[in-house]
Every structure is written in C-alpha cells, then in structure tokens.
Amino acid sequence: MFPEYDVIVVGAGHAGCEAAAAAANMGSKVLLITMNMQTIAQMSCNPAMGGIAKGQIVREIDAIGGYSGIVTDRTMIQFRMLNKSKGPAMWSPRAQSDRMLFAITWRELLEQTTNVDFYQDMVQGLLIKNNRAYGVITGLGHHIHAKAVVVTSGTFLNGIIHIGEKQFGGGRAAEKAATGITEQLTTFGFESDRLKTGTPPRVDGRSLDYSKMDEQKGDDEITGFSYTNTSKLHSSKQRSCFITYTSQKVHETLKTGFSRSPMYAGRIEGVGPRYCPSIEDKINRFADRDRHQLFIEPEGFTTVEIYVNGFSTSLPEDVQYNALKQVPGFENVRMFRPGYAIEYDYFPPTQLTHSLETKLVSNLFFAGQVNGTTGYEEAACQGLMAGINAHLKITGNEPFILKRNEAYIGVLIDDLISKGTDEPYRMFTSRAEYRTLLRQDNADLRLTAMSNKIGLASQERMLNLQTKIDGVHQVKNLLSTVSAEPAEINDYLTTINSAAINEKQKLSKLLLRPDIDIFSLTNGVPAIQHQLQSFSTEILQQAEIQIKYERYIEKEQEIAHRISALDEQLIPTNFNYDKINALSNEALQKFKKIQPRTLGQAGRISGVNPSDIQILMVYMGR
C-alpha cells in the first residue's frame, strides 16, 4: 500500500509541516502522517505568530525557505512591529492570524508541494534496526518504510489534559493522545520526562463590552514576515485587539478554586514554563501585584471567538467562568471552552546532535515540543532544520548547522543540545550573544545564500536577495558621498529641533543623529528625495540601519570574534574526560553525557564553570 519514502514526518503541527515542506522541496519523497487531517498546522494556543525574538525566528525560517512566514503573511488579521522605540535588533514583527485560515493555507501549500504525501493514522512505533530508523508502525498496523524519520509529536505523547479535578488523556482539546513511541524508545535507552503547558479559555466576542477596554490597533504600515513578494493585508482591514486587566476581586475568585487545582493538588508532575505562567501561578508568585494585563485577541476575520491571552489556567471551569465575569468588559461573558493544562512526554534534547538527529538511533530526528520547547516559531524552525538535515543525511551530505552568531535558530538548537531544558524552552533575545547581528531585517542577508547552497532557498529568493544587496550598497554609497548644504537642509533640521549645520555635511553623518531617520530626511529635503526615490523602503531602511548602528554592530562583531575562537576549537570525539581528575564532578558528568563538539559549546553547558573550560583548554593544548 505504501512505497518506500525518503522521509516520514510524524505529526503535522508547525514543526512537522515545515519538516515535510523542507525535505520535499529539497527533493525527498515525503510522507506526512497525522492523526487528523483536519487539524494540520493548528494554532493550538494563541492565534498569533512572532513577537519579541520569535518574530526574528519566523523571518529566519522564511529566509531559509520555510513556509511559516508566507502563511502568516497570507492569513494575518493584524500586524505590529514591536519595540520600534528600541534599537533595530529589538524590532520584532508580530501578527494576529485567522486561526482557521492559517491551517487551511498551510494545508494548501503542502498539497501544492510536489513530493509530499499525506496519511491519517497514529504512529505507534518506529522501525529500528542496528540503531538506525527505517520507518514507522501505525495504529492500523501498517509498516511504512523510509530512509529517515522525523518525529514532531508536540504535546501528544501520553498527553493528559487537566481541568480542575477532571483529567483525561488527550493531545489537544478534543483530540486523542498518542501512545507507543515513548515506551518503545525508552527500551532503546532514551530518557524521557514530562512537561506541562496550558492555554486560556476561549470566549464569545459578542458577550464582551469593548468600551471598558483599551483598543490596540495594528500598525499603519504592514511589512510582514516573508522576503518573497507575498501579498500583504491592507492596513485598513486589520482587526483590533483589546487590553483589560484582572483585579483583586478576580484573584480572590480564582483562589477559591485553588484547592481543586491540579497544580496545587500535585496531580501534575510536569514542569511548566516560568515565562508563560498560568494566571493562578501569577497570583501566587507575584502576590503583591493587584492586577495582571489581559490581551483580548480575535481568532479570525469573521469569527466571534476570542482568545483571552494572559489567562491560561487549569482551574475548574466554574471558577474560570466566575473569575472572568469580574474582569472589566467580561461582565456578561459566555465561554466557548475552558482553559486547560496539558502534560506530555518530551525527550531531553541533550540526546540529540546539532542536526537534531538522535545520538542513539541514526536517521531519527526530533523537532518541536518533543524536544522540550514551547511556541509555534520555536517548533517550526526545528522542523525546518530537521527536515533539511534528514534530507541531507540520506543523500550523504554534511548537516546544515547554524552557528550562534548566524541565527536565533542556531542559538536555539545549540542551547537545546548543550544545556538541555527542564522547562518548556522559549526563545528570548537575551539568549543570543550576538543580538545586534541577528536582526529581523537581515535574516535574508544572513541565511538565504546558505540555504540556496544546500538546495532549498529558491532562485526567486536569491534574486530578491541580490536586488537588496545591490540597492543597499548603492544607497550607502550615495549617503556617504552626497553632502547636504546648510541652505537645503537647515529648514528641515529646525523643524525637527535638531542642530543646524554651518557647513555642508555628508548625509551618512547626519544620519548618525538619533533624531534623524532616512525617511524624514528624504521627505524633509527634496534634493535628497530625488536621489533616493527609486529605492524600496526595505532597502532604505537596511542601509540606514547599517550606517546608524555601525558602531554597535562592529562592537558586537568584535566580541563575537573574540569569543568564537572557542567555537573553532574542536574537542576530539571520544575524548577521555575521565583522565582529567581536576574537572568538577558536575562538569565531568555533563561532558561525558553531552560530548560537546567544541570548547565553546562545552562552556555553554549549564553547571560548567570557566575553570573547567580553562582546564580542558590546557589539556587539549598540550
């Protein structure tokens, strides 16, 4: 019934979809197996993509040739560039998506991708011989063969859903849990553990009084996520979000349910994310706060369903309902479905190599929440990398590994592999040492050519890239050779309260002033506008960033250079750490387990001290 595939992807969430698309676009014959064809690319939690650090990841996925950016651009109902007041490294695109449209668009894109087959069934085991994966066994008993398998099981492995005192098996609201894989892999020596995450209630938008909330509109300018020429939403068609707050009264009501909370009753063993706490967690941990912010997010263009961001909870439904009713604007709220917590199996990611292949079983790749991460963006980028590396592996090529100074994706995977995680891992800009280099505006400059080289990023993307590179070059040239005369620019400078100039000055120098940006400069000075009007906004902005923040970019590059020397120093495979009795015990255990590839990676392992690295360095150097 089934041919032999090159790559089987288990699970069709954000990781699985990207994995299938990447492997197929590189030429592999791919089978995407999902338990439910209707829920491909579901946004199980909030209907939004991007945000701080996550937006940068989506841009990177797009620059490499993944689909998440394109799907988001096509399905967004609101767009905002966060952090515009900060340096460009912090600018983070974020979009509200139409949940249903998002899933439909992903499925359409996959259906249009040659080489992707679909099958609806539950994978219950892997075919493994001589520590090498060669296919899967499904619930219906099919043995399907493939050269490589990518597991993206999300929250489904032995998933248990908790709402108050009720608990039941499930991988997502109204969907079954998956079983078998954890049990099988454990016999091969894999370690597994439990994590927990949660989601807030969904409510009926018609029952809310928005006049009691603050409106949060989308940006006037929608730049979107994709570097391709994907058509974008018109800014006037955006839907607004709203902001409201909990209160002491809400907190008191919530507390009445604590005795029936699965968290406090100890029914949940899994560790939840510190960074995205449930509302009951927030009340507990930040007892001095008398209110917490709630974002009221529409789930689509036409639906009345509303996502109550900030109110993640696993308290009993009646408590959720009674507490919500105390929130300003929610007095008459009708609940569509309650929030819940979900526990699931993950495999601590220190069991993987940097290509996301497992160390114990070759040709087996893990991506997404099964590696202990949280977030669509984190999952999607791992899926992309696992799909790429599965294809490269079976075609006998070197793995595609991004360094920490090349991409957030590189930071994420290196963190997972080196440090592991014992709570759901979410990306932050602060996790990246080279934040100033890893901006959302230059993901294509960083990654597209690399991806093209391995056969993924398309020629169209390369052409766009070249246009951008050439344009930026020309603009920078212009700005650093053309000077403004006092007569032509001082009027403009006066209007923006910036000091007038006495003699002519290079435009690039003027641009260093914090109060001058390239757009107001061109608008304010007709002579300059004439020179620059043929260039796109994206190109002008890129040139501006490169000029304006040069000092910082250089500074960071310098530090990156100093530090990355350690990342160039390879540790021999099968290095005998036991011989070094000077290592701290924790470092010794971690080194033996993780087998870092470089001294740099060794240094990032948690529990390893600088002195351990110095010691290693001295040993290796002699």
Next chain:
Amino acid sequence: MYGKLSGWDDTIAALATPQGIGAIGVIRVSGSLAVDIVDGLFPSKSLAAQPSHTLHVGFIKHNGTVLDEVVIALFKAPRSYTGEDVVEISCHGSPYVQQQVMQALLNSGARPAKPGEFTMRAFLNGKVDLAQAEAVADLIASNTEASRKTALMNIRGGFSHILKDIREQLLTFSALIELELDFAQEDVEFADRAKLFELLYTAQQKVQKLLLSFKLGNVIKNGVQVAIIGKPNAGKSTLLNTLLNEDRAIVSDIAGTTRDTIEEVLNIKGILFRLIDTAGIRQHSTDVIETLGIEKSLEKMRNADIVVYLFDVGTTSTAELTAAADDFAKQNIRFLLVGNKADTGYPGQLPGDADDRALLPTENIIYISAKENGNIEALKEELFNTAVQEQSLSQETLVTNTRHIAALEKVLASLAEIIDGLQAKLPGDLLALDIKTCLHFLGEITGEVTNEQQLDYIFSKFCIGK
C-alpha cells in the same frame, strides 16, 4: 609511551630555591608518585605511613650512597600547593648535592618540571584561579616585604573577589535590562533607573580605586625609578654611594668620572628604589654643552618616577635652581631639590640673598652632605613620602599586574559608556551591548572569558620550581 594528555598525571621535580650557593636548597616533588619516589630514597622511615603536614629528618640514600642529610616536608593531596601529593626536600646548599638528589629522583621515576608547572597543576586542580596564579609569579619575583605582602594577598584572592563582586552586580543589572527587553510587551515590573545608576557609580568607584592602587602596587612590585641628576661634580656618585653604603660607583674629584649609567637598588621601609646615577656630561667637551647637561639628563631620565636634582650649595645660584625647578614642573616630573656639600660653609641655606631665595618654587630643599653622611635619613624619608604620596601602604587591595590594568582601564571606559548611554536614554538593547563589553573585560581578568593566549602568557612567566 606518553600520549597527548599523559604529561599531567606523572610526577615532577625541580629545585624550588634559586640556583647557586645558599644555606639550604629545597627540591619540590609533586604528583601521584611523589611519596613513593621519595620513600625509595629515604630509608629512615616510611613516608607513606606519615600524616600530611609533617616534617621528617633523615638521609637521602641512592644506589647505596648517602647523598645528604635532609628535612622532608610532607603534604598529601589534596591539601598541598598543587593539590597533588607534594614532598619538599630541604637539602644542604651545595649545587653538587642538589644535583645528586635531583638525579636520584629522576632515576626513580620523576621528571624535571617545566617552568610554571607546579602552579599550572595548582590551577588545574582548582587550588588557584588565574589572577591568583599570576600573583604567584609576582611573589616569586618579589624582593621586598611590601611586594611580598601584596603578592600574597592576591594569591589569597582578595583582588579577584572585588572584581567578581562588580561582575555579579553588573550581571544583575544586565539581567534587569534583558528582562525589560524580552518582556516589553508584557506586564513585568521594570528596573529602577536610579538604582541602576547607583550600581554603576559604585562599580566605577571600585574600579577607579583599583586602578589608583596600581600606581602604588607598581611601586611596590617594580620599585621606584629615581634619577639623580645635576651638574658635573655636584656629587651624584658620592650620594649614590652614601645611600647604598658601599663603594659601587667610582668616585673622584675629577668632574665627569662617571661614564655609564649606574643602577642600584635601595630598600626604604619596604619600598624598592632604583637609583640611577647618570653618566657625566662630557660626551662633548665644551662648556656650552655642559650647561645643557641638565636638559640632556632630563631627557634621559624622563622615565624616572622621581628626579633628585643635586646641586652644589657652594656654586649654584638661586636663578639656576629656579630655572631647573620650572623645567621639571613644566614637564610634569616629580622632583626633589637636594643641596649637597652643606658641610662646606653654607649649612642649611642657599647662597644669595633672601629675596632671591623667595623666588624658589619649593620651600622643601633638603640640604645634605653626601660625603659626611649628613642628613641622608631625611632625604630617604622624603623619597619615601614622594613615592607613596597620598596613598596608604595599608590599602587593602593592590593591582600590580599590567595585564589587569589594561583590562581594568577598558572596564572603566565601558562603565563610562554605559553611564553615558543611560543618561542619553539609549535603547536597552544597545545599553546591554555596552554592559556585555564591560563584563567581557572584567572576565578577562578573572578568567570567566577564557582564551588560550591568555593562559600561555600567564604560565610562561613562571620559573621552574613553581
């Protein structure tokens, strides 16, 4: 037989006291076989059976021959300098005997230690951190009580602690900034800017204090360069001899006797002074050149910390002195005016009348008699005070290492950048970059940022035996 790594689990030995003839010489042996190896040469008793930190008297015997009567100090792992088993053999001071004992040790399975290898092992075994290891190098090179004290203090880690403190505070700061950045859209509480400023200022002060201590630290470690200059026959060499109490420089009444620069060291209250007597000014033998001599000497001595301007009270005019003092002041040179030959008829005062003297830029002219040893103690006292100046010798922490200073200066500069940025309301991400830079330089001192050149540099400064 030895693989790449095996150089670190063998047993090493080296003479730990300076080469040459002394009353005793200490040979240090370190490594897992240290006790066994020495036991084989020490028939009096079994060292392996003795507790750590004990002394044992007996004979070293090799191939049936008694080599020496020695005292053996036993330090068992991990309570030793290197963290390994360490045996120190105090033998008699003859280089021949020491050589014989070393040979016996090598024949029994020890190998000669490389420079710095004992300290390297101490470092590898976590007994010292990098800054402490460097302090060991300083201690070895120390030759006064004050520099010994400073080095010892740094070995105990006092200086590292201060920096680690600052580093931790900065890390806290940077964590707060990062929190603001990553949770800007969420309702977290942000850092109190005033507190951040306070934190930075405190760090700045601490670093400044450390930097200031370098001046004194350097004085203690390297000594103070003192140039004695003056016109021919002012008595420079005589003064040098008197200060040193020995006849080092050739002294005669013929002007221009001293042809080369002579450097001698003098210990005043624990501080080392390097006294430089300048060559005569007779390279060209015209009078005009001679009068230019002061200037020439000045040029030569520009690197000196203190210039002693020695003049003959019998032949020097106030105007001359005034001119010289002006010159020093202009060039920012610390100087002492010392009137010599105060025994020849002008004790305690200058020639000329009182009005002339009032023109002198400093009241503090010291009158001495180099020949008669008159008032030399006062001169020493003045040298000491000038060197130490406002700084107190009892200051807790002293930075003596130029590598540390270079990094500290960068730390200070980046602290200033952070403060500037904070004042200019620079976005947090750019501020964070400045903080990161600062942390990087701090790490260069304490070793949090590791790079191999740094390690090589540090361990290359050691002599064998440490």
